[in-house]
Structure formats: structure tokens, C-alpha cells
Amino acid sequence: LALHSELQHILHQQAVTSVYQPIISLKDGTVFGYEALTRGPEGSPLQSPLKLFAAAESEGLLYPLDRLARAKAIQGALTRTEEEMLFLNLSAEILNDPQFEPGRTLELLEQRGLTPGNVVFEITERSSIEDFDAAKSILDHYRQQGYRIAIDDAGAGYSSLQAIAELQPDFIKIDRSLIKDIHRHKTKEYILETMLSFAEKLGIHLIAEGIESAEELMKLTRMGVHFGQGFLLGRPGTEQAQLQPELKNY
Ligand code: G
Ligand code: G
Ligand code: MN
Ligand code: NA
Numbered sequence: 001l002a003l004h005s006e007l008q009h010i011l012h013q014q015a016v017t018s019v020y021q022p023i024i025s026l027k028d029g030t031v032f033g034y035e036a037l038t039r040g041p042e043g044s045p046l047q048s049p050l051k052l053f054a055a056a057e058s059e060g061l062l063y064p065l066d067r068l069a070r071a072k073a074i075q076g077a078l079t080r081t082e083e084e085m086l087f088l089n090l091s092a093e094i095l096n097d098p099q100f101e102p103g104r105t106l107e108l109l110e111q112r113g114l115t116p117g118n119v120v121f122e123i124t125e126r127s128s129i130e131d132f133d134a135a136k137s138i139l140d141h142y143r144q145q146g147y148r149i150a151i152d153d154a155g156a157g158y159s160s161l162q163a164i165a166e167l168q169p170d171f172i173k174i175d176r177s178l179i180k181d182i183h184r185h186k187t188k189e190y191i192l193e194t195m196l197s198f199a200e201k202l203g204i205h206l207i208a209e210g211i212e213s214a215e216e217l218m219k220l221t222r223m224g225v226h227f228g229q230g231f232l233l234g235r236p237g238t239e240q241a242q243l244q245p246e247l248k249n250y
Contacts (some may be wrong), residue, residue: 003055006046011064015041016052018073019236023087023207023229026221033085033120035229036073037236053091066094067104074108076238079118087120087150095123095135106145116146120171124152136167143168150207155191165202172199176210176230183219196224 010016020034038053040046046055056065070088079086109115121142123135139149148170151159156175164172174195182188199206208220211230220228 003046004059006044007055007059007061007065010040010044010046011061011068014068014072016069016072018069018076019238020078021229021236022234023085023227024233026225026228031084032227033087034078035087035122036077036089038069038073057091057093062091062093066091070105071108074105074112074114077112077114078238079114082118084118085120086114086118087122089152090121090123092123092135095138096131120148120150122150122152122173124157132163139167153209155195161198169204171205171207173207173209179208179210179216179220179230180212181216183215189223192223192225
């Protein structure tokens with residue numbers, strides 16, 4: 001009950017904010033785009049997005065929270081140029097929302113001078129997609145409108161490589177559990193090599209998540225991973241100035 005009223009309060013006050021974490025091209029160190037990460041109000045038990053979205057789901061308020069979070073993410077986006085991409089997390093459950101149509105998204109993007117071509121929807125692989133065929137046709141529909149698709153947290157969830165291939169994503173984001181200390185674990189390296197070759201054959205770009213050390217960054221760059229994200233390259237924040245010194249020297 002307390003959670004429910006906290007959520008309703010958050011929705012009513014539109015009290016969520018977005019922080020943005022850069023996604024960097026490992027070839028030349030340039031900013032490829034930003035992932036928007038939603039936060040509840042400071043001091044709230046629902047400040048963490050994991051708690052916020054879990055509560056919304058169990059309280060039957062996922063759809064309105066998702067719409068609010070996406071609107072805030074677009075309004076505050078750091079993405080400034082035609083080339084920079086805005087990565088938006090999408091709960092797989094949202095693909096069942098009859099009201100989830102990109103119409104409003106499009107309007108908000110246009111207000112910011114952005115287009116669907118600037119947007120990558122990240123679908124998490126952690127929870128298996130229940131109605132796979134329905135999800136696929138919705139994603140195909142978005143792709144036709146110019147949006148791009150990423151499979152989030154890949155390697156940590158349930159989707160088979162076959163399922164990933166069928167969704168035909170533009171990007172696969174490799175879960176940070178696979179990236180952690182990759183320079184010291186041969187099995188992680190072999191798994192990533194396999195995913196790289198798989199992705200290359202299908203024309204998919206890989207994004208390594210959770211890069212925290214220079215050793216990891218060097219290894220991933222040498223292996224030919226296209227893009228990277230993580231505390232080493234930039235923490236979630238609201239300013240371009242968030243970029244860490246490591247990156248400026250990179
Ligand atoms: O920022 P970080 O702490 O904590 O985010 C934790 C998780 O919350 C991540 O897995 C991220 O995908 C998810 N998350 C963050 N913002 C959103 C959002 O706007 N929508 C959805 N569905 N998930 C989000
Ligand atoms: O998965 P979600 O979209 O899955 O992933 C975003 C989450 O990962 C956020 O909670 C963000 O704060 C966190 N994150 C981003 N970079 C790093 C990192 O280098 N290390 C760790 N531990 N977490 C990170
Ligand atoms: Mn994500
Ligand atoms: Na992720």
C-alpha cells in the first residue's frame with residue numbers, strides 16, 4: 001500500500017529524472033550516443049530504477065511509468081547532433097501495451113530536433129519475452145519507422161543466439177558480467193569472440209557494458225568490439241563534462 005501511494009505520487013508529480021551515460025566508439029574514442037537511465041526522487045525508496053520499475057510492474061502501473069520515463073528521457077537528452085544516438089530502455093512487457101505507439105515519442109523527439117533515426121530501443125534479455133512473435137512484429141514495425149533495436153544485457157539472460165538473430169537487432173549489448181576482468185579470463189574471451197563473429201555475419205554491432213578498467217578497455221579494443229560503455233568511459237550524469245579524463249586522453 002505504501003509503495004502504491006509512493007508510485008502514484010511519483011507519477012502525479014512526474015517526479016522521475018534521467019541521467020545519461022555515454023556510449024563510446026572504441027575505434028576512435030568519439031561519443032556515439034547516450035543511454036538514458038531513469039531515477040526516482042532522491043531519498044525515495046523507489047529512487048533506484050530497478051525498484052521503481054519492479055514496483056510499477058507489481059502495482060499495475062508499468063505502462064504509465066514507462067511513458068513518463070521515456071518522455072523525461074527525451075526531454076533531457078544530451079544528444080545534440082544528427083549522428084548521436086539516444087538509447088532508451090524498454091521493458092519487454094511494454095511490447096504488450098496497446099497504447100505504446102511511437103506517435104507521442106515522435107512528437108517529443110521533434111521538439112528536441114531529433115528523429116527516430118536517433119533512437120535505439122534497448123530490450124532487456126533478462127526476462128524472456130513471452131509472446132515472441134508479437135514482440136517481433138512490434139519491433140519490426142518500429143524499425144520500419146526508423147528506430148533501431150538493441151538487445152540489452154546479452155549473455156546474462158535466457159535468449160538463445162537463435163532468438164537474438166530472429167529479432168534482427170542493430171546492436172547487442174554484452175552484459176557487464178562477461179566484460180568484468182575479461183583480460184584475465186580465457187573463457188570470457190572465447191565467448192566474446194564467438195559473439196563477435198556471430199554479430200559480424202549478421203551485421204550487428206556489439207556494445208560492451210560495464211568497462212571499469214584500462215585493461216578491460218585495451219582487451220576489448222584489440223578484440224575489435226565496436227562500442228563501449230562503463231564507469232571508465234563516463235558515469236551516468238547530466239552534462240557533457242561527465243566524460244572522464246581517461247577518455248579525453250584516450
Ligand atoms: O542506472 P542503473 O542503475 O542503475 O539501472 C538499473 C537498471 O534499470 C538497468 O538495467 C536499466 O536497464 C534499468 N532502467 C533504467 N532506466 C530505465 C527505464 O527508463 N525503463 C526501463 N524499463 N528500465 C530502466
Ligand atoms: O542495464 P541496464 O540498462 O542494464 O544497465 C545500466 C546499469 O549499469 C546502470 O545501473 C548503470 O549505472 C550501470 N553501470 C554502467 N556502467 C557501469 C560500470 O562500469 N560498472 C558497474 N558496476 N555498473 C555500471
Ligand atoms: Mn540498458
Ligand atoms: Na544493460
